[in-house]
Amino acid sequence: MRFLRSFWVRLLGLARVRRTNAEIGAELESHLQMHIDDNLRAGMSPQEARRQALISLGGLEQTRQALRERGTLPWVEALLRDLRYAFRTLLRTPGFAVVSVLIIALGIGASLALFTVVRSVLLRPLPFPHPDQLLALYGRDGKSGNTVASGDFYDWQKATHGFQQMAIWRWTGYNMAGSAGELPEFLNAGAGSWNLFSTLGVSAALGRSFTPADDNVSAARTVMLTWSFFERRFNGDPSILGKTIRLNTLPYTVIGVLPAWFQFPDPKIQLWIPWQVGVPSGDLFTHFDHIGYVIGRLRPGVTSAAALEEVNAIQHQNYVRLNGAGPVVDAAIARSLLADIVGDVKTPLLVLMGAVLCLLLIACLNLSNLLIARAATRRREAAIRTALGSTRTALIRQQLTESVLTCVAGALLGIALAVGATHWLILRWTDIPRAESVHPDALVLAFVVGVTLLAGLLSGLFPALSAMRAGILAGLQEGSRGTSAGASRASLRRSLLTAEVALTVVLLVTAGLLYRSFLLLRSQDVGCITKNVLTVNFFLRGDTYAKPEEILAFDTRLLEKVRILPGVRAAGLPNVVPGGGYYGDREVWIPEHPRLPSGEHIFASYRTADPGYFSAIGIPLLRGRLFRDNERLTRDKVVIVNQTLVRQDFPHEDPIGKHLRIEWRTPQGESYEIVGVVRDTAYSIGKPPRPMMWLPILSGIPGATGDVTLVVRADRNVASLALPVQKILAGLDPDLPVKQVLKMEQVIGDTTSNSGFSATLALAFAGLALLLAAAGLYGVLAYLVTQRTVEIGVRIALGAERSRLLGMVLLDGLRPALLGLLLGIAASAASTRLVASILYDTSPLDGTVFASVVLTLLLAAGAACLYPAWRASHLDPVRALRSE
Amino acid sequence: MGEKTDVWQGTLALMVLKTLDTMGPQHGYGIARRIEQTSGNLLVLNYGTLYPMLLKLEQECAVTSEWGLSDNNRKAKFYRLTGAGRKRLESATQDWQQTITIVARFLSPAEEA
Numbered sequence: 001m002r003f004l005r006s007f008w009v010r011l012l013g014l015a016r017v018r019r020t021n022a023e024i025g026a027e028l029e030s031h032l033q034m035h036i037d038d039n040l041r042a043g044m045s046p047q048e049a050r051r052q053a054l055i056s057l058g059g060l061e062q063t064r065q066a067l068r069e070r071g072t073l074p075w076v077e078a079l080l081r082d083l084r085y086a087f088r089t090l091l092r093t094p095g096f097a098v099v100s101v102l103i104i105a106l107g108i109g110a111s112l113a114l115f116t117v118v119r120s121v122l123l124r125p126l127p128f129p130h131p132d133q134l135l136a137l138y139g140r141d142g143k144s145g146n147t148v149a150s151g152d153f154y155d156w157q158k159a160t161h162g163f164q165q166m167a168i169w170r171w172t173g174y175n176m177a178g179s180a181g182e183l184p185e186f187l188n189a190g191a192g193s194w195n196l197f198s199t200l201g202v203s204a205a206l207g208r209s210f211t212p213a214d215d216n217v218s219a220a221r222t223v224m225l226t227w228s229f230f231e232r233r234f235n236g237d238p239s240i241l242g243k244t245i246r247l248n249t250l251p252y253t254v255i256g257v258l259p260a261w262f263q264f265p266d267p268k269i270q271l272w273i274p275w276q277v278g279v280p281s282g283d284l285f286t287h288f289d290h291i292g293y294v295i296g297r298l299r300p301g302v303t304s305a306a307a308l309e310e311v312n313a314i315q316h317q318n319y320v321r322l323n324g325a326g327p328v329v330d331a332a333i334a335r336s337l338l339a340d341i342v343g344d345v346k347t348p349l350l351v352l353m354g355a356v357l358c359l360l361l362i363a364c365l366n367l368s369n370l371l372i373a374r375a376a377t378r379r380r381e382a383a384i385r386t387a388l389g390s391t392r393t394a395l396i397r398q399q400l401t402e403s404v405l406t407c408v409a410g411a412l413l414g415i416a417l418a419v420g421a422t423h424w425l426i427l428r429w430t431d432i433p434r435a436e437s438v439h440p441d442a443l444v445l446a447f448v449v450g451v452t453l454l455a456g457l458l459s460g461l462f463p464a465l466s467a468m469r470a471g472i473l474a475g476l477q478e479g480s481r482g483t484s485a486g487a488s489r490a491s492l493r494r495s496l497l498t499a500e501v502a503l504t505v506v507l508l509v510t511a512g513l514l515y516r517s518f519l520l521l522r523s524q525d526v527g528c529i530t531k532n533v534l535t536v537n538f539f540l541r542g543d544t545y546a547k548p549e550e551i552l553a554f555d556t557r558l559l560e561k562v563r564i565l566p567g568v569r570a571a572g573l574p575n576v577v578p579g580g581g582y583y584g585d586r587e588v589w590i591p592e593h594p595r596l597p598s599g600e601h602i603f604a605s606y607r608t609a610d611p612g613y614f615s616a617i618g619i620p621l622l623r624g625r626l627f628r629d630n631e632r633l634t635r636d637k638v639v640i641v642n643q644t645l646v647r648q649d650f651p652h653e654d655p656i657g658k659h660l661r662i663e664w665r666t667p668q669g670e671s672y673e674i675v676g677v678v679r680d681t682a683y684s685i686g687k688p689p690r691p692m693m694w695l696p697i698l699s700g701i702p703g704a705t706g707d708v709t710l711v712v713r714a715d716r717n718v719a720s721l722a723l724p725v726q727k728i729l730a731g732l733d734p735d736l737p738v739k740q741v742l743k744m745e746q747v748i749g750d751t752t753s754n755s756g757f758s759a760t761l762a763l764a765f766a767g768l769a770l771l772l773a774a775a776g777l778y779g780v781l782a783y784l785v786t787q788r789t790v791e792i793g794v795r796i797a798l799g800a801e802r803s804r805l806l807g808m809v810l811l812d813g814l815r816p817a818l819l820g821l822l823l824g825i826a827a828s829a830a831s832t833r834l835v836a837s838i839l840y841d842t843s844p845l846d847g848t849v850f851a852s853v854v855l856t857l858l859l860a861a862g863a864a865c866l867y868p869a870w871r872a873s874h875l876d877p878v879r880a881l882r883s884e
Numbered sequence: 885m886g887e888k889t890d891v892w893q894g895t896l897a898l899m900v901l902k903t904l905d906t907m908g909p910q911h912g913y914g915i916a917r918r919i920e921q922t923s924g925n926l927l928v929l930n931y932g933t934l935y936p937m938l939l940k941l942e943q944e945c946a947v948t949s950e951w952g953l954s955d956n957n958r959k960a961k962f963y964r965l966t967g968a969g970r971k972r973l974e975s976a977t978q979d980w981q982q983t984i985t986i987v988a989r990f991l992s993p994a995e996e997a
Contacts, residue, residue, distance in 0.1 A: 024935075026959070026961075027912065027935070027960075030911070030958055030959055030961070031911075031912055031935075031960075034914075034954060034960065035931075037956055037958070038917075056929075057930075057932050058930045058931065058932030058933070059932065062932060063931075063935060063936075066933075066935075066936045067936055067939060070939045070940060
């Protein structure tokens with residue numbers, strides 16, 4: 001403590017160093033006088049008195065120096081001097097200063113923005129107490145993961161000992177309609193076991209959380225609100241507690257409000273319903289319907305491996321017992337809840353982080369290059385300073401101060417840049433999880449300070465060292481005769497340039513691969529018409545749609561009205577459109593085929609459709625027929641399948657007329673006759689087609705046919721039909737909320753927009769890197785030409801051909817570029833495997849990408865070299881020789 | 885104490901503080917002479933080391949200084965012990981006495997038995 005205080009006092013002492021100097025003199029003078037007085041009194045001669053006094057003081061100047069050093073911090077003073085000097089130097093060449101600061105600002109800004117996101121999304125712990133105890137558990141079929149069946153969950157919960165608590169939840173959604181003519185609204189919701197919140201370590205901000213009594217099939221319906229929904233829809237008025245709201249036309253009592261910070265698993269979720277209330281009762285104890293996400297909180301001291309082993313043992317018993325009866329998973333998979341939430345974003349995020357760090361490195365190399373060039377022009381100054389007794393360390397320190405100062409200025413600008421960039425990233429990157437938690441913190445601050453200092457040291461080190469290498473004498477001589485100067489410096493600059501080009505190539509290749517993959521993804525055919533098609537998504541639920549006749553009536557009236565709207569070409573009613581997601585699958589059996597061996601199952605993606613849907617969205621019929629208008633209500637024993645299902649299950653036979661047994665209308669299942677085969681469609685862009693089947697939506701089975709996406713196709717400008725269609729819906733049922741109105745392009749764009757975003761971003765970084773590299777190349781070559789002006793002049797005077805001179809200089813510049821290109825290609829070939837997992841249908845060694853990168857780089861390098869080379873070859877020999 | 889190892893510095897600071905404690909405000913020359921006298925002129929003090937020590941003590945807030953007039957009517961800087969300085973003197977005195985006791989035990993053969 002005392003040391004610290006003394007440090008501060010000394011630091012403050014700097015401010016009054018002048019006064020202290022005067023004081024030191026006065027104090028020592030008074031000391032001497034008093035001593036001399038005493039000596040005189042003791043009988044010495046005046047000279048002897050002064051001499052003795054000085055001797056016992058141990059030298060006036062030394063004491064003065066000791067006091068001065070004690071009074072200030074010498075290195076701080078030196079630093080201030082260096083800073084003042086660096087400031088002056090930078091201000092003397094404002095153009096240079098602005099360019100270097102901008103380059104560094106770009107590098108630091110971009111890396112800071114991405115690091116903020118990486119830190120918040122990947123590195124910051126989840127906002128729950130002891131987040132490291134939280135595990136996400138999944139079922140495992142063979143190798144792939146699966147969500148968990150409710151029955152499995154209850155077994156795990158009952159029989160394991162490694163967990164303090166285990167909870168289950170799933171996505172769901174409700175139509176909310178106010179009793180007093182309030183606007184209807186569709187709400188994304190979660191259904192969670194009563195202990196979900198206590199497992200996570202969250203308690204209600206208002207009211208109470210769920211209890212076991214709430215989480216029961218026969219319990220009174222209760223609901224918990226998220227804070228954002230509570231504020232938005234109920235003005236944050238706590239009197240809503242204990243009142244009821246109507247969800248899917250049924251009353252639910254509001255028992256509590258969750259805290260504002262709780263946005264698990266996604267801020268889209270507006271409210272929570274107890275698991276057993278929110279899940280169909282048939283699904284509650286089955287081991288075959290895999291619908292839930294399980295979260296476990298480990299007991300302290302229990303490893304996740306040990307806990308998982310126990311779960312696996314239980315699941316193995318289930319598997320042995322039930323394997324013949326239905327699809328039951330054979331084991332479980334566990335990973336940390338954080339890894340689970342971060343999921344697929346990790347790789348693209350890390351790739352982008354790598355890209356910006358490359359960019360920053362390139363920026364540093366560039367600054368380094370600029371500084372070397374400038375150090376060359378200041379060689380005489382350095383030599384003179386050395387001759388006058390400046391130490392080498394002082395010179396290096398001076399150079400580093402300058403580069404660090406540049407980087408600090410760059411960082412300040414970069415921070416401003418990063419604030420905007422981070423905000424923009426989060427807005428654009430729609431599937432980024434934990435977006436709400438993205439904000440800078442101490443670690444981000446430490447990162448920017450560290451990166452700035454590192455960048456400053458890195459970019460200052462090479463110039464400083466290169467300035468050192470040349471001796472004093474050489475510096476003075478060189479300065480006086482501008483011949484073949486700084487050969488070693490030029491070669492240093494070439495090596496830096498080679499590194500810069502190599503890094504740029506790696507960036508270009510990576511970005512190229514991402515972009516090519518994105519283009520392929522976007523051009524993938526979903527298998528239907530996507531132009532001028534509108535989709536309107538809603539859910540028929542609750543008392544109003546409790547009978548098949550009610551759903552049928554709604555569907556048919558809706559179709560009738562929409563089809564006669566002016567401009568509508570066709571309309572149809574599926575549950576999900578191509579590109580609209582996985583949605584769900586069901587197990588099917590083929591009665592005509594022999595029983596499958598125990599443990600083998602056939603699954604088909606589950607879809608519904610009306611007779612007009614396929615032609616409305618342009619899914620071609622390949623064999624058989626589509627649904628007929630009279631195949632409705634209970635006359636619904638027909639099914640349409642896709643090519644993949646036929647290829648997989650009827651490889652050598654005609655599927656038409658065969659049957660699929662499906663548990664749809666009833667738990668025991670019925671046989672449905674295959675009447676048609678349609679072409680494959682993609683459930684999600686970039687995913688391989690799956691076996692798929694459509695059942696008649698007009699059967700009107702409550703629940704099973706309640707999920708509806710109205711598809712409307714027009715000749716042009718389909719968006720203008722959105723409002724008329726919504727008015728028709730409101731006319732049919734004013735309490736029915738529409739979940740989403742999207743054009744088909746948007747449905748598909750949604751799934752590709754994020755990969756497009758990261759690809760575009762990477763491409764932008766690579767473009768910047770290319771620009772920097774080209775600028776660096778140009779700078780070095782222009783510098784070399786200036787250095788060799790005399791030599792070139794002599795050559796021309798002696799009769800060298802200008803075209804050969806052009807070639808010579810070009811080659812000089814292109815050599816480091818070519819070397820860098822080779823190194824970069826080799827490095828890319830080794831490193832692109834890291835991005836392989838996020839590429840779609842693109843090899844990490846894609847020839848097109850590599851070839852176009854080579855071409856782009858050669859063009860850029862050529863363009864950068866051409867002007868200096870041209871200038872060299874057009875030198876006027878007389879003026880060149882005179883320039884000496 | 886940050887300077888435990890540096891015995892000379894430690895003792896010089898102690899002597900300066902003790903001198904100021906007994907004599908009241910005093911200028912550097914006076915302190916130096918007083919230390920020499922007290923030591924029975926056994927200590928030859930290099931006055932040049934005294935001033936950085938005084939400045940250090942002032943930076944550490946153990947003493948304060950102000951200009952005044954000496955007995956012979958010369959302008960001189962007078963140092964005065966602060967409250968913090970007095971506390972420091974007490975603890976330093978204790979430390980020093982403890983050190984003496986320990987060293988004395990080592991050096992006296994009678995204690996060994």
